[in-house]
Amino acid sequence: MTDASTATQRIVQLRAELDGHNYRYHVLDQPSIPDAEYDRLFRELQALESQYPQLVTPESPTQRVGAEALSAFGEVRHEIPMLSLGNAFEEEDLRAFDRSVQAGLGLKGGDLFGAGVEVEYSCEPKLDGLAVSLRYENGQLVRGATRGDGSTGEDISSNVRTIRNVPLKLQGEGWPQILEVRGEVFMPKAGFEELNARQAESAGKTFANPRNAAAGSLRQLDPKITASRPLEFCCYGVGQVSGEISSTQVGMLEQLKAWGIPISRELKLAKGVQACLDYYRDIGERRMALAYDIDGVVFKVNNIEDQQQLGFRARTPHWAIANKFPAQEELTELLDVEFQVGRTGAVTPVARLKPVKVAGVIVANATLHNMDEVARLGLMIGDTVIIRRAGDVIPQVMQVVLERRPADAKPVLIPESCPVCGSHVERTQLVKRSKGKETFSEGSVYRCVGRLACGAQLKQAIIHFVSRRAMDIEGLGDKTIEQLVDEALITSPADLYTLAYEQIINLEGFAEVSSNKLLQAIADSKKPTLARFIYALGIPDVGEETAKVLGRSLASLERVQQALPEVLTYLPDVGLEVAHEIHSFFADSHNQQVIAALLSSDECGLQLQEQGELSAEFSASATLAGMLDKLNIPSVGPGGAQKLADKFVSLDAVLAADWLDMRQALPEKQANAVREFFAVTANAERARAIEAQLKAFGMHWHSEKKVVEGLPLAGQTWVLTGSLEIMSRDIAKEKLESLGAKVAGSVSAKTSCVVAGPGAGSKLAKASELGVRVIDEAQFVLALAGYGL
Template identity: 75%
Template sequence: MTAANTRILELRAELDQHNYRYHVLDEPSIPDAEYDRLFRELKELEAAHPDLVTADSPTQRVGNVALTAFSQVRHEIPMLSLGNAFEETDMREFDRRVNEGLDLPVGDLFGGGAAVEYSCEPKLDGLAVSLLYQDGLLVRGATRGDGTTGEDISVNVRTIRNVPLKLHGSGWPATLEVRGEVFMSKAGFERLNEGQMEVGGKTFANPRNAAAGSLRQLDSKITASRPLEFCCYGLGQVSENIAETHIGNLEKLKTWGMPISRELKLAKGIDECLAYYRDIGERRNALAYEIDGVVFKVNSLASQRELGFRAREPRWAIAHKFPAMEELTELLDVEFQVGRTGAVTPVARLKPVKVAGVTVANATLHNMDEVARLGLMIGDTVIIRRAGDVIPQVMQVVTERRPENARPVHIPETCPVCGSHVERTQLVKRSKGKETVSEGAVYRCVGRLACGAQLKQAIIHFVSRRAMDIDGLGEKSVEQLVDEGLVSSPADLYILTPEQIIDLEGFAEVSTRKLLDAIAASKRPTLARFIFALGIPDVGEETAKVLARSLGSLERIMVALPQVLTYLPDIGLEVAYEIHSFFEDPHNRNVIAELLGHGLELQDQGDVHAEFAASTSLAGLIAKLDINSVGPTGAEKLVAKLGSLDKIIAADGIDLRQALAAKQADAVRDYFRDPANAERALKLEQQLQAFGMHWASEKKVVEGLPLAGQTWVLTGSLERMSRDVGKEKLESLGAKVAGSVSAKTHCVVAGPGAGSKLTKANELGIKVLDEDAFIALLEAHGG
């Protein structure tokens, strides 16, 4: 065997193992960058030795030549659908039939019946498929079709990352048909639609449609580009038995590299099944994927065989469906609301209809581009969708039901609140020193804080719990303060008097004093909270924390140039321009000055973080100027030859051509011939010097944070501090605070009332701290 062949086999085995750990065990053992390096090495070796490429190689997931049509596949064992249960009584009736079919006691007034063991797992909302393995190799993939005949989608199935092309380990039957669901996660679905919108392609109504449409592409290269996943839920034909129970089968399949549901559980009796259904229902919106119910199966395979089938469904399984999340209703009107940043947003007024157990009369339409995409007209029959606490959305128009008197939707020319002009926003794309302007999706009222709606929303955001955290100022109170003319900017909150507040509806002497005390207590916010409270467009909590931690002072943040801001983590040029523009606005600067003048003292201010001291390079600055034809490599050559920004600006064509190709040299010369460009570059260098980020600045030692690289989860209610404060303290020590528990979680802090997150932490063997131990840990680290 040649050295290349040996290395190829080693790489395939290693990549297969990493895929298994990542997709099946949820325990990645190497960073993505290392996986990519190994994958590239394998790809290069196979390109050099095409005769060594095999169908089960991890590189063979990129799609193949497009088909003209799918061929038909006949299922040796039909892929039957399941019966449905919608109420608890349906489930109890199913359990009664199972007990009768197995000749077990069903219980009476004098005692309970037998407790049948059931497997429980979420019912994924995707597309059912069959995967056929011969001697451990994937040889065919097929859709369910009508249950008897499906379509051969083998080339497409091979592109799904967590479908093993070759089974792991050994001991699998010679013939093994695995059945499961191909689906798309919520995050993957959002990314797909965003990408489709960017290129003007078709967007999908929901993850199920996206998964089905992606899997049935005749061009498998398109399928390969889609974020599809597979989850196994059972078997079809097998040449020999594997286990005696359904869960035993799935656990064995997992050892062979097959992904199964992480929510798979065993329930003893119908009451445990119903408890599982309620638990999954409560956690449904936190799951990474869409589900529409829970599937229960008699766990014993012998009992399954004894119960058998009826018509087109097994007697030993049932799907307990959740209440419908989509319904039909009529669009009565479209009204327009004005938000904190002046965005004028269309809102659908609907004929009330019950969706997922809640009566819905309003739904979001996002913006006028969404109205156009839907082809929406007032009077249309529409499909609306509601998922848990998510605001209901209009998903689709039923055009065949459109009435003759349907009316188009028009954006108002003036603000419905203040009467100011409404204008369409413009998107500015900056690249290679050029600005390209296009129309944005948002319409905006130009009235700013003179518009009552914008002022109210700005104040509500400013006082919110995650911003200045002024307890006692709810939406109703803010509306009264604005309507009475007592507050015309956030700064006015700090000069309110007891006499002004006590006469407002809902206030008395005690509540007035409490509110004024809360306003006074908010005068010492952290810099990050204050930045977030200002309501800068596109600046959320995390970006505010980055700005505060990195630049260290309000003064630096206010004067930072856009290109300097892009040196900070996760701040792109467009957001950088939003931040810079906000602080350049005279009105915003006046409000900040008034706030500081009323006694606000920002905490945690200091120097630029040590990580950014002397962190820049001249070549990096040149690259950021986006000079046409000059990238990072050209910038390095330019600096190596000329040494300083002054010399580069002053250089003539001869000097420049000694460092660069003629085209690049001419581009640099032409760029700096414009005095505005030269001045901009010098200002950038001056600011980097002032901030201590310049390459000639003093380098500082970066001290490692004690919890850096760790992921923590807070659950339950903390009694000695709020969860927000706990989160801030953990982040100040370098930890990432997540909203869900996984195998990657380092520690869980559990207060009273902790529920499913604590349960999952215990199941995974993750360290759990109570509040006392948590506070002791913080104190040990000076938190």
């Protein structure tokens, strides 16, 4: 038992240590310990405070979990009003702002003989969140408030205390007695997605966007709810301060950062309006890669005295402006809902909209995903809806404006027949497999049952088959494939390899040279790798990475075709549901005919590359216990399966065991479950079939164990950025993966190496910031040559 004196010392030590780690993680972005170690320290502090509740203080890191729910928020009068910012939407707006600043400061403007005096501006992204004020007295957080109407806000002190990166006590020393910092509470994109997923699972309310989620989370009367939400705070300025901090905006923010207040990592100093415009364009290009939503850039005159000289309008300062990005959300009318048929037969609703400009692009169509989404939105034809478009993402219908619903609005109904081929449309069923049983439920997708007899499915299947990451047949664009299908020149992927010159030259857009080029491209595709071929087949839920796993692990199309679902689950990242999709695909007689035609020397003559023996890491990889566990015997988990394996050593012995033998291995309930399971002839035969296949593949526990040769880059993570000129990025990725490396899309402290080509931007900057090794393409090619590639 720890005595109170020792506990007090340890609690003070732990609080200081955790506050320091919070500062390094949230403010400096330089964590010095792994999450698991932070969690261990946090749990130790929780345990001590639970043992000595009299030692708990409001500023302890454990006290961010939220207090009792409030009946209502109190009002807070802002000593210095929280003003709005004026907006700029065009380049000329920003230049006009710069001219007004120069005029207000009495600076000489530019003319034909020079650029004039350039003003220094602080630049930072405009976060799309909720503006708040945090008041510190003698370094302690005493109050948090919303902006409200600028003069009066709501007291949200209990809620802001739960935000992880808001310091309850300032770091360092030298802070003013009174310090009011102002900033934005926001929700990162990843946290928003996780929150909506949790809400959907619990049948709770989902949020339209991260800003709504942040605002709704911060204004909860129950702080425990706020504490459960992934909120963050970013400071952009100060309000009431008892004393001066710095003579510049950037200097002031850097000082706040030193005291533990989070500020934007994108904060920059720009000299002159052109540098501001360059910053705006740079952030705009990187906008979608940022971890949070922004809706513009804020520019502020950097010199504090100049800010005071310029002063304020009624509600906005003369010395700051928000240069907004084009709107990502707009209102428009839903004119109709049409249904498209995809490669797998999925019948998908698509919104036809009254054209509206969103984020600089005219939008007339938007995805609706599936009929469950239509029901969730409560959508009817004729509704006024909110459309959102972010970057290159397909526009989405986010919300219905119910108060604008017309009297003649019509419901959205799924068609009974396929709009392309007229075949029946049926709702998919979901199969949940658990111990000894299968549970069926309705899926969210409707499918046309016409398969390749449906022109839409055939077209999409061919488009996928010839795509760059699949068979990579250059010259077969979407329009050409549509012509080939419409004119009945192809009815399956295999027909591509029997096309004749006379058939191609008659297609629209083809002449002698282009026809011969296409025929050559088709011929050149006849030696795909096994992984490319598997991906090209378009197996449901099997993407490029899963296809690589199948090809690399089983190393034979015959093994992939024969593999039972339970055997497939031995492969990394292949779950039981995907395993059943793979098995069902290859069990289908039509798919078997297409594959046979593709591989037949008399017809298509494809020759698959990179086939051979089973990957060494899977030889003798199965165990009897593991196989028994995969059978999903009711009441028998991994522990029970291991006891069976230890007792009986072989499957035959398990199947032949009588009641007394079984009771020596397992408790009565489990013993009964095993005997009842194998008393069903189909279950016993299934177990024998799995074991037989493990033997045939060389995965059985009695198979010969091969020596696994370590790949030279195994366990390493590489990132490719910028333009690669000697080889394509796809080829570079394939070479790295063949050496055992993982190729990631973002740079972190765990990145092993970054290959930076011309035009490398934020990823290169991040690598430099983290001290990650960086090489150019020439060094990369030299390194590959060292591995014989």
